[in-house]
Amino acid sequence: MAERVAIVAVAQTKYAACRADVNEEELAYEAIKQVLDETGVTLSEIGSAVTCSQDFWDGRTISSMNIQHVVGAHLSHEDNISEDGLNAVYAAMAQILSGHHDLILLEAHTKESQADKSLIENAALDPIFMRQLGLDFTSAAAMQAKRYMYKYGITPEQCAKVVVRNRANARNNPLAQEPLDLTVDDVLGSRMVISPIRLLDMKPISDGACAMIMASESRAKKLTKKPVWILGAYNSYEAHYLGDRDLADCDALTQAAKKAYSMAGIGNPVKELDVAEISTEYSYQEPLWLEGLGFCDRGQGGKLVESGTVKMGGRLPLNPSGGVLAGNPNGVAGMARVIEATLQLRGEAGDRQVKRAKTALAHGYTGMCGQHQAVMILGNM
Amino acid sequence: MAKEPEYIRIAYKAPRPYDWSTGKYLGKVYAEAKENKKLVGNRCPKCQYIWLPPTPVCPKCKVDMGWDWAELPQTGTVYQYTYLVYPLWDPHYGEKWANPYPSATILLDNGTFYRHFLEEKDREKLKEGMRVQAVWKEDYNERGQGVQDILYFRTIEE
Amino acid sequence: MANRVAIVGIGQTHHTSQRNDVNQPEMVGEAVRAALADANLSIKDIESMFFGNMETFEGIFLPDHGMAAEVGAIGKPGFKVNTGGTTGGSVVVEAFSMVASGLFDVAMAIGFEKQDCGDTTAAITAAAVPNWAKGAATGAIGEFAKQALAYMKTSGAKEEHAAMVRLKADKGACRNENAHLRLGLKSIDEVMQSPYLVWPLRLMDFCPQSCGACVLILASEKKARKIHKKPVWLVDYEVVHQEPFRAGVFGDPTGEETYTQHVACEKIYKRNNITDVRKQVDLAEIYEPSNWEEMNLYEHLHFCGDGEGWKLIEKGITEIEGEFPVNCSGGVIATNPIGATPVIRVAEAALQVRGDAGEHQATRDVKTAIATALGGPNWTAMFLLKRSV
């Protein structure tokens, strides 16, 4: 890449189980106002807005109309990405590198509390062969969990440790929805929702929004002393039909990670990355995604998640923010990972700061059993 | 001619429920309508335009609107109107539905544009420029549905 | 700007109201294969794929996921966009950005809608703020009815002119084997006698609900010349949205509003030194959901002065054999698979520039063309295409 792309400012609302007090527009504006105030940029200066929302979650056709005032889209460019929020960052990156825009406002929001999650997810399944069975993403995820545990001997205890660590990390994040002091037994004793997934193996229903400002290198240097650079990014699709792939593996993530590392010049991710923020709605996904990300060999994810490597203070701290398991909405989750990575690289992560963080990974996924995987590498040098 | 094979189609009839929030800006409109039968909008500190529905950011000036409310006149002039000839499927009602009242763009007497329905159903009597006034639901308990608390705009003689 | 971008592959399905022989993924796969054949590429050559679709029209959440196998997306990067009627424009913009940025050398823009799955007008009605304008229930048709009223009032156009636009569209559609409505209209009376949908819009004044897909393959300059003998250069784009709550969404009776088309076209004309559109551009494919809107767009895109749109159609200027042909393909009023519609506009403009439009090739030589998308509350996406750079 000739010109570099910078993240100039980031903001999130506090994540909450229910924000009935605001509509989507007001929720989004809570985050947007912060990035505008921080940079002094006005909405009139924004050349392009890249937003991320889903008509199904908003309950509105053309859901980007919900937030077009607060992103300043009147007589200006707006694109809406209907995939996880990390892909909106990717789209904005391309717009900047193409030379068409040098200052972009990004926004993602979802109010999960206002809708029926299972019905929405069910509508994503192939209507001829799968939708009538009444599957949703959690019942499909439970099959992925079962397959993964069976094939590689991953244990419920290892998955429970993922929950304990993430929820504990969330205690250092003032915006986290549900920081909790848990034991492995608490997790293993929680209600069985869809076997083998228990209540505490899942992320809670969550409402929230986040916003970012991105800019070209030259523009960024005028707006911030602490630009964070996007060093690499890639994403990839898996097959949709549940029987078409071995659910215990995640080839799309392997592919996305490899390409993102190669763009960023990373040979050994565990050595060269300082912190990683990954999206896991269910506890089993953390070891599985770590394998996909190449942090360990296939089947070794279970050992890695209980090792010291991924703890705060370890070689590669994972999800200092508490991650999605502590509560982030669909669609917002991936952009929130980029934002948390950015805060780490700016040294602004407060009590969850990883010392001397220079290179970070953010991961997001969309769809059933991680069908669409996206990886981004960020750096502050 | 070859017989067309039997093609299967799979039907779904599943309403998706939502709990949509007004938020505080639109909530103010709901409150004023219910309590005082007043129509309110919020005023842009820069262009002074009163927006309906209200918004946190002036769409045109792109500045924070603050919390400056103005009551709007309930009389105005029909700027444009149209009416539905065939019932259309309404996803919120979940049925085919033709609003019996013509839909109009009304220029309220302060200069704010507002869309609502007209009481006058006789197409011969509809005309641009006709003067109209809001008619509210009189029962307090039936109000609480925002601008739907206004039944329609009635033709007035002046 | 970074890399030059060319259209090197064009594929579309035929468009029709009902496709029982294919499911949604298979229908989109048809267009993908057609584009690959046109570019003489295999799916392995496609580095990334971007999708455009309006989910509520089919009631399929994340439809790009459901069709990963059928369109060959497995193992490839991409994502889906949704910006209402302009969705197909946004997807071309995303694919363009990915190539222009240097992130990829070859990208596919895929627009699709299979409207036999649901109820389009109902889905558009769901675009209303649910706790505000509930019960308005006239969908897009009601908005275009108001636009027609505004246009009559401000320009002095008569119903005959709208009917002429419809007749011109049908002439094009009848020559375009992919078009949906090919009515074989003989006179404007047939248009003016069709029943009202939403007064004053008649059945024949408005676009149909179509099933169809359209795919473009975009490539960087270094790849483009190797892939296709006649690359068509996508030299510029602009996307402009606007707030939806002013007097009229698609037509402004006050005459005071700035339209998104004004902003989009003025920026593009300025950047590309276009001072006289009809002299410097040879043809346009525009997104006209109604015949009245087409005349409106002539004015907003500065093909003529204000209030003169109807004169262009009266004089035959925008006919297929005219001086400045518009929508030789039959346009949106003949074919409207919404997520695909703007991609079709760009595709048809590119076919004209290549001289490959067959029966509906414009009489005049087309070196430079405009394509536009329209959607949401009068949003615009606009593209400039050229034979050489």
Place this chain on the structure above:
Amino acid sequence: MQMVTEKLEGMDVWLYHGQIYIPNTYSAGAVGSRFLTTLRDKGMILGMRCSKCNRVYVPARSVCTECFAQIDEWVEVGDKGTVLTYSIDYETKPVMQPVEPPVVYAVIQLDGADSGFAHMLGEVEPEKLSIGMRVQAVFKPKRERVASILDIRYFKPIS
């Protein structure tokens, strides 16, 4: 459906308890239709083989997931198979689930197929489920079959 609103306590904010309801109908397409009508008429499960990859997909579909080839070699696969994975859904989702909870979902490798087949298990005790167990399709009686994936009632364990 009438508009039902609710004021939040202590603030001027209202909730609208509404819905989006648009009925949808999906074409199975030529290949999907033949798969479904064969389930209905013959109680038989059809797959499609990719001659290039030599993989058999169930349910039958028109494109090879591996190589993107258009495929049209119909093959009958067995009604018996091996459970690749499963989950037990204890939640109540009456609008979308065809049977009462708990619903046992499974991906089953049918004999003669290379891909898994997503469906439900029945006549099972949750604690006796295991990956690798053998199961067989139980069809609905012929007069109840309507050319849908639910013409197979579920798969039951066999010894």
